[in-house]
Amino acid sequence: MPQPAHQPAPSTPVAARATRTTGRFPRRTTPPPAPTHLLQAAAGPTAAPARTPCLPHSPPCRAANTHPPAWRKCTRTLVNSRPCWHERREPQTPHFQGTTPTMSKVRTRFAPSPTGFLHIGGARTALFNWLYARHHGGEMLLRIEDTDRERSTQAAVEAIIEGLKWLELDWAGEPVSQFSRRERHLEVIRQLLDAGHAYYCQCTPEELAEMREKARAEGKPVRYDRRCRELGLCPPHDKPLVVRFKAPHEGEIVIHDLVQGEVRFPAEAMDDLVLMRADGTPTYNLAVVVDDHDMEITHVIRGVDHLTNAARQTMIYRALGWEVPQMAHIPLIHGPDGAKLSKRHGALGVEAYREMGYLPEAMRNYLARLGWSHGDDEIFSTDQLIEWFDLDAVGKSPARFDFAKLESVNGWWMRNLDQEKLLRRFIDWLPHAPAEQRERAETALKKLEDENTRARFEKLLPALRERAKTLRELFDLAWFLFAGRPLEMNAKARKLLNDDARALLAELHGRLSALPEWTEDTLEQAVRTYAEEKELKLGKVAQPLRAALTGSNVSPGIFEVLEALGREESLARIADQAA
């Protein structure tokens, strides 16, 4: 399992292989679409359209001539105030360690932005990426999309990594910080500018807001009106400049999606999106294209909320002359009310599910079934998931998150997981118990170090697990094994222990202490005989006994409990409650 290290390893010159565009994914069966009638001119730098001259007041710049040496002069001020490109050193790009590309290998990536915990939708996206890669013998990479410096936090990065680890979704190499690849992104922006696929724009956020408002009021599509597109602006300039992509004027962008099928976006719907902000930082859509390309991602699997980004990114790929990766946009997960998943419905961080006592295998099982199916099958081991998962069985309609079903699936895994593994899961869970159980959990953890207690627990585990839907319930059910005397009684247990019951316990204590052998069988025989003699139904005897032994009205079979607890402890507990 990779460590959450964020220091890029010493670099392989990513840039060097970054421009390779052919023969990289020979295993592809469906070649990427080429509806290039509108973007033919965008085939690459060599096919760039004519340059527009600079404005009179600007000094000559790259946009105006084709001499490479002019670069330096110009790039000095490309980023309005900050000189970031003037020294043309090799960009420090992360080395995608351990992921030496094999031509035919499927490479997916999970690319969360670290602005919060790993929520349930993100977890499923990660799972699908992971399963798809595994199914095809490839690998999943992890990229942290931390270009939004305001909202990205290290704590979130750690929470995401922690969440993935809990779900046991591993990735190849080190996590890649998108922010750390900034230089490379700027380099590509420069390339785009150079080729005439991008231009400087001087519009301010205020002007743009005004533009949008007007368009909306007139019922027109809300888009940038491209007023700077042919101005030939370039830095230095009296206003801050951004770099925009030149979207095609006509035709359409067609994306071939493995889940959504063929989706067409008319060119009129495409905006001249910003590639570089006024502060000189690259934007998401540009960064994603560059990173996916450099990381040699073959399949981009993400939420449908990115579908329009797919169209935008496709334009950028084409302008760069790069091959577009296969794409799959999976439906989103909704809350029980069909609306967006809200906090109280399940938009919780995966650590919350861990706390609630769900098992990773159950989580994977449930999440996989949300939007994907394999006939009538409901329960899947991870190996089966890997064997059977594929994008063609992923539906297009959104699914609602259903706690009841999750719980049921979890219950199945509670009952059927390998005993050793369940034990380990339980012990691993204890330190993550919810706050109100933390104290007891610590006690249990300590008690489990005691061989005797541990043996009791293991002995009763088969009976306990059958009654628990979650690790948390298992813990509640098992608590009486760890609790000290005198046992705390719950309300129903107290009610059970009336005077008659206490008197009965006193008699029973006598009988049981006389027993030569303390086994489930001898105990059952003794108790049954006692009940018959007293002409009582077994329940009348078992329930007070249960209360005395477990402090509860619910437990595994009473004779099992008696045996597991042992003679000494059992008799002591009975004596505690006897009259």
Place this chain on the structure above:
RNA sequence: GCCCCCAUCGUCUAGCGGUCUAGGACGCCGGCCUCUCACGCCGGAAACAGGGGUUCGAGUCCCCUUGGGGGCGCCA
């Protein structure tokens, strides 16, 4: 407002033109088992959103309506 996507029991889904009086699972209701609670087993209620086409034949294909969702940032 504009663009895109979706639509089978309450929920997740099977169904890829005839085998559908629509199957499974969760949940719900009834029962059996029984020392409690579970597990397990048996049974039940419960759906093709509506309207037009196409076809000998439509849950399955097409169109419209309605309803949901996503997107329209110098966020990702």
